[in-house]
Amino acid sequence: MIPPKPAARPDRVSLWRHARLFRADILSAQPAKLYRAWMAEFRTPFFRSFLVNQPALVDLVLKERPGEFPKSDRVSEGLRPLLGQSVFVTNGETWRRQRRIIDPAFEGGRLRETYPAMLDAADAAARRLARAARQGAEVEIEEIASHAAADVIFRTLFSIPIEDSVAQAVFHEFRTYQRSQPILNLAALVPWPRWLPRPHRRATRASAARIRALIAGMTARRQAQIDAGTAPDDLATKIMTTRDPETGARFSESEMVDQVAIFFLAGHETSASALAWALYLLARAPEWQDRVAAEARAFGGGFSDLSTLRDTRDVFRETLRLYPPVPMMVRAAARDTVFRDRPVPRGAQIVLSPWHLHRHERLWADADAFDPGRWSTDAGRASARCAYMPFSAGPRVCTGAGFAMAEGVLLLARLLRGLHVAPVEGREPVPQAHLTVRARDGIWLRVTPRGNASANARV
Numbered sequence: 001m002i003p004p005k006p007a008a009r010p011d012r013v014s015l016w017r018h019a020r021l022f023r024a025d026i027l028s029a030q031p032a033k034l035y036r037a038w039m040a041e042f043r044t045p046f047f048r049s050f051l052v053n054q055p056a057l058v059d060l061v062l063k064e065r066p067g068e069f070p071k072s073d074r075v076s077e078g079l080r081p082l083l084g085q086s087v088f089v090t091n092g093e094t095w096r097r098q099r100r101i102i103d104p105a106f107e108g109g110r111l112r113e114t115y116p117a118m119l120d121a122a123d124a125a126a127r128r129l130a131r132a133a134r135q136g137a138e139v140e141i142e143e144i145a146s147h148a149a150a151d152v153i154f155r156t157l158f159s160i161p162i163e164d165s166v167a168q169a170v171f172h173e174f175r176t177y178q179r180s181q182p183i184l185n186l187a188a189l190v191p192w193p194r195w196l197p198r199p200h201r202r203a204t205r206a207s208a209a210r211i212r213a214l215i216a217g218m219t220a221r222r223q224a225q226i227d228a229g230t231a232p233d234d235l236a237t238k239i240m241t242t243r244d245p246e247t248g249a250r251f252s253e254s255e256m257v258d259q260v261a262i263f264f265l266a267g268h269e270t271s272a273s274a275l276a277w278a279l280y281l282l283a284r285a286p287e288w289q290d291r292v293a294a295e296a297r298a299f300g301g302g303f304s305d306l307s308t309l310r311d312t313r314d315v316f317r318e319t320l321r322l323y324p325p326v327p328m329m330v331r332a333a334a335r336d337t338v339f340r341d342r343p344v345p346r347g348a349q350i351v352l353s354p355w356h357l358h359r360h361e362r363l364w365a366d367a368d369a370f371d372p373g374r375w376s377t378d379a380g381r382a383s384a385r386c387a388y389m390p391f392s393a394g395p396r397v398c399t400g401a402g403f404a405m406a407e408g409v410l411l412l413a414r415l416l417r418g419l420h421v422a423p424v425e426g427r428e429p430v431p432q433a434h435l436t437v438r439a440r441d442g443i444w445l446r447v448t449p450r451g452n453a454s455a456n457a458r459v
């Protein structure tokens, strides 16, 4: 089954067309040859940029010499009003110190402790979706997935469900914030001259300020609970009480606001995107949906039982391959260097593209096909070793990778245990890059109780 892929632009375009492509969504603005090339160079009068697809080059940038390819300040600038100095945008010693405090909260053992809150969120999501299913409803699943992923974050981080009034307020503000964000296009990746203030839209700035005020209230309350010895043992408490093993310092309250903002943003937008696409793919591949449902029914529900959800995990991995929530990442060359015999000047943009790497015709068999079965073949595993990085790689790998894999697999299993999803005719989603890969007009599915054969067949 070949799921939707945005039409590529022609390899050669006029200058005028080029200008228009700059404003188009980044996935459709790229030429088809990027799915075959090892590297592509974009030259404009103002900047040079290199998209690297060759596994050895990707490793060089992310794993071997990451210090020479820091995050580009000028690209991160766009997220600054919301994220401040969060671990997502910092570099150097500040970033290292932040990771030393954050990483322990996401380690394997800790994940086991976080898991019951995740399970509660998954079951709450299944109950909400079941209500829609009883009406045989057509639902927009991205919205539902966002709600579920936000619930996971609130429950694991602050021990509160999405129904809590502060959680509701943060969730709705995040939606406003995302709506005020433009789609991710080439213009968004262009380095901005340092001396020119970035024109954050007024609505985006105002929304970021409201989100930060709400989060500041949550962290202040939590600090008071920690001081009084009454804090619940969740991710927020863990992070706020962890001392940097090297300096002994803890996060100040304002630093914690920055980190919580990125956990909400990185942790809920991405997981929601992956969950929505996974459900869509399963709607298109009924035989895999049946396998997931069968696993889900046999699933014991405990943290260690997650390993029994093998097909579900392969479905989720395959979803992250075809629709990586973070389609591209940008770094800046800190000094002159050479890639594939071509000079890369200091300041050049280095674009790493999970979107292209995961669909690379020379690295994957049948690259555009949805085939979770590939994950149990030697060839599939070999491709994954060199051409799969939905969570990035190297020292800046996603902090929440283990968390997100557990969450994605668990949510799929809990949702599909008693429910059946089918595509809605005439509503094929068109992938588009926003902060994450979303569908232009949402992802529509018909949801019915599983086992209700006539309803399931009614598509």
Ligand code: HEM
Binding pocket: 087, 088, 089, 099, 262, 263, 266, 267, 268, 270, 271, 274, 324, 325, 326, 329, 330, 389, 390, 391, 392, 395, 396, 397, 398, 399, 400, 401, 403, 404, 408
């Ligand atoms: C399917 C879900 C997820 C995907 C695909 C994903 C993907 C990524 C990617 C690709 C990056 C690197 C970005 C870059 O270098 O430009 C990243 C960074 C990050 N992610 Fe995730 N993520 C997911 C879920 C989460 C969750 C659940 C959390 C936390 C609760 C999280 C927290 C972070 C943080 C803090 C960073 C910054 C790490 C650093 O720069 O050192 N992510 N994520």
